[in-house]
Amino acid sequence: MIVIIGNGISGVTTARHIRKNSDEEIMIISSESKYFFSRTALMYIFMGHMTFEHTQPYEPHFWKKNRIQLSKEYIEKIDTENKSLYTKSGKTISYDKLVLATGSKPNKFGWKGQDADGVRGLYSKQDLDYIEERAPNIKKAVIVGGGLIGIEMAEMFLSRNIEVDFLIREPLFWNGVLPDEDSKFIMNHLSKHHGLNMYYSTELDEILTDANDKVVGIKTKDSQDIECQFVGLTAGVSPNIDFVKESGIDCQKGILVNTFFETSAKDVYAIGDCAQFKEPIPGRRALEQVWYTGKIMGEQLAQTLTGNRTEYNPGYWFNSAKFMEIEYQTYGTVLNKLQENQEEFIYKHPKEAILLHFVFEKDSRKFIGINNFGLRLRHPVFNHWLLKKATIDEVLQDLKTANFDPEFYTKYENEIITQFNQQFGTSLKVNKKTWWQKLIKA
Ligand SMILES: Cc1cc2nc3c(=O)[nH]c(=O)nc-3n(C[C@H](O)[C@H](O)[C@H](O)COP(=O)(O)OP(=O)(O)OC[C@H]3O[C@@H](n4cnc5c(N)ncnc54)[C@H](O)[C@@H]3O)c2cc1C
Known part of the structure; x- marks a missing residue:
C-alpha cells in the first residue's frame, strides 16, 4: 500500500496520478x-x-470511485525500519511506500504572548474557524509580517470593517521578493485603503495580554503600544515536520530530498511545501512553497511510484x-535585485494601478521574466x-497576444512600446495579429 500523509494539493495530486497509472492500494x-x-x-x-464545501474540488464519491482511502x-511517529505509522489515537498503519506531503505552519519567533488567546496565523481550516469565532469581538487587529498571507488576512478583516494595523x-513591502519599484507601487496602493x-x-516586541491570557495589545520594538483584540502572525511559513525529525529522517528546514523526491529513508518520499532539495535545480530555491509546484511534484512523484522514475x-x-x-502574476525570473548582465524595463500607467516590470539580458536581449500588476496575462x-x-x-x-482581452489591451500596447522605444x-512596432489560439491548439 502507498500511504500519503497530507491531503493538500501535493498529496492529493500524487494519489490521483498513481490511480491513473496503477491499481496500487492508496x-x-x-x-x-x-x-x-x-x-x-x-x-x-x-x-x-463561498462556503467551505465550495472549496472542495472533488465530490465525496470521487474518492470511493477511485479507490482512494x-x-x-494525526501521525505522531514513523518507524522507517518496520514501515509503520503510529497515530495519535493509538492505531498502527503499515506502508510499502510512504509519501510525506505535510505542508507548512505559520512562523513564530518566540515573541512573548505568541500563544495567547487571540493570536493566530492563517494556514489551516482550524485557523480560519478560530478567527471566525472571534471576529465579532474584534475592533482592531494587528498583523505581523508582510507577505501574501498577511495581505489576505488584512483584506478579510477590512471586509468586516475591522481596522487593521499592519507591521512590516x-x-x-515584500521586498525580499519584489524589486523596489514594485514594492513601492504596492505600498502606494495599500496606503489608499481606509x-x-x-x-x-x-x-x-511583545504581545500584551490580560489576566486571562487574552490579547489586549502589542508593543513594538520602538516602544509604540497598540491596543487590539487580535494579532495575526503572518511572518512567513516553515515546513510542518516536527514528527518527521523525531522519526530520524534527515531534515534541515524541510525534509531533505534529492531531485527524485527520495528522502534518507528507504521508500519514503517528500514533496510540496515540506520538502527541501539538497541540491536545488539551478535558478530555483531549495524550498518551493507554492501551489503549482506542489501539484507538479505530485504528478512527477506518481510517475516514479508507478515504475517510471522521473x-x-x-x-x-x-x-x-x-x-x-x-492582480499579480510573475512569469520567469524577476529577482528583487537586477543580476549581472540584466536590464529592466518598467512600465507604469500614469493613472491606473498597472505596472509591468520586464527583465531581459543586456547582451542577447533574451527575455528573462515579468512581474505584472493590474493586467491579466496568459x-x-x-x-x-x-x-x-x-x-x-x-x-x-506581440504583447497583445498574451493579454486575456486584446481588445481592451489596445489602450496600453502603444504606450508601452513607445515608452520602451524612448528609453x-x-x-x-506593435504586431496587429494575435496567435495564442494556435498555441493552445498545438
Ligand atoms: C491563506 C493562504 C493563501 C495562499 N495563497 C496562495 C496563492 O495564492 N498561490 C500559491 O501558489 N500558493 C498559495 N498558498 C500556499 C499554498 O497553499 C501551499 O503552497 C500549498 O497548499 C501546499 O500544499 P501541500 O500539499 O504541500 O501542503 P498542505 O496543503 O499544507 O497540506 C498538508 C496537510 O498535511 C496535514 N498534516 C501535516 N502533518 C500531519 C500529521 N502528522 N498527521 C496528519 N496530517 C498531517 C496538514 O494538516 C495538511 O492538511 C497559500 C497558502 C495559504 C495558507
Whole structure:
C-alpha cells in the first residue's frame, strides 16, 4: 500500500496520478479535514464569497470511485525500519511506500504572548474557524509580517470593517521578493485603503495580554503600544515536520530530498511545501512553497511510484496572487535585485494601478521574466516565449497576444512600446495579429 500523509494539493495530486497509472492500494491521511480543499480559497469563505464545501474540488464519491482511502488521523511517529505509522489515537498503519506531503505552519519567533488567546496565523481550516469565532469581538487587529498571507488576512478583516494595523519589519513591502519599484507601487496602493494602517520598519516586541491570557495589545520594538483584540502572525511559513525529525529522517528546514523526491529513508518520499532539495535545480530555491509546484511534484512523484522514475522538472517559474484589488502574476525570473548582465524595463500607467516590470539580458536581449500588476496575462504565451528564448523586442511587439482581452489591451500596447522605444532607442512596432489560439491548439 502507498500511504500519503497530507491531503493538500501535493498529496492529493500524487494519489490521483498513481490511480491513473496503477491499481496500487492508496491511503491518504490528514488530521485537518477529511476531504481535500483549496487552501488558497480560505479567505473567500470568511468574506462570504463561498462556503467551505465550495472549496472542495472533488465530490465525496470521487474518492470511493477511485479507490482512494481517506483517514482522518494525526501521525505522531514513523518507524522507517518496520514501515509503520503510529497515530495519535493509538492505531498502527503499515506502508510499502510512504509519501510525506505535510505542508507548512505559520512562523513564530518566540515573541512573548505568541500563544495567547487571540493570536493566530492563517494556514489551516482550524485557523480560519478560530478567527471566525472571534471576529465579532474584534475592533482592531494587528498583523505581523508582510507577505501574501498577511495581505489576505488584512483584506478579510477590512471586509468586516475591522481596522487593521499592519507591521512590516522592512522599509518596503515584500521586498525580499519584489524589486523596489514594485514594492513601492504596492505600498502606494495599500496606503489608499481606509481602515488599513501600514507601519514600515516596525518590529513586534511583545504581545500584551490580560489576566486571562487574552490579547489586549502589542508593543513594538520602538516602544509604540497598540491596543487590539487580535494579532495575526503572518511572518512567513516553515515546513510542518516536527514528527518527521523525531522519526530520524534527515531534515534541515524541510525534509531533505534529492531531485527524485527520495528522502534518507528507504521508500519514503517528500514533496510540496515540506520538502527541501539538497541540491536545488539551478535558478530555483531549495524550498518551493507554492501551489503549482506542489501539484507538479505530485504528478512527477506518481510517475516514479508507478515504475517510471522521473526527476523533478518544474518548467519556468510562475506564481499569481492578489494585493487587495490588484492582480499579480510573475512569469520567469524577476529577482528583487537586477543580476549581472540584466536590464529592466518598467512600465507604469500614469493613472491606473498597472505596472509591468520586464527583465531581459543586456547582451542577447533574451527575455528573462515579468512581474505584472493590474493586467491579466496568459501563462502559456509567456511559457512559450521563455521556452523559445524570445527577445524582449519580440515579447513587446506581440504583447497583445498574451493579454486575456486584446481588445481592451489596445489602450496600453502603444504606450508601452513607445515608452520602451524612448528609453532604449529602438523603433519597435506593435504586431496587429494575435496567435495564442494556435498555441493552445498545438
Ligand atoms: C491563506 C493562504 C493563501 C495562499 N495563497 C496562495 C496563492 O495564492 N498561490 C500559491 O501558489 N500558493 C498559495 N498558498 C500556499 C499554498 O497553499 C501551499 O503552497 C500549498 O497548499 C501546499 O500544499 P501541500 O500539499 O504541500 O501542503 P498542505 O496543503 O499544507 O497540506 C498538508 C496537510 O498535511 C496535514 N498534516 C501535516 N502533518 C500531519 C500529521 N502528522 N498527521 C496528519 N496530517 C498531517 C496538514 O494538516 C495538511 O492538511 C497559500 C497558502 C495559504 C495558507
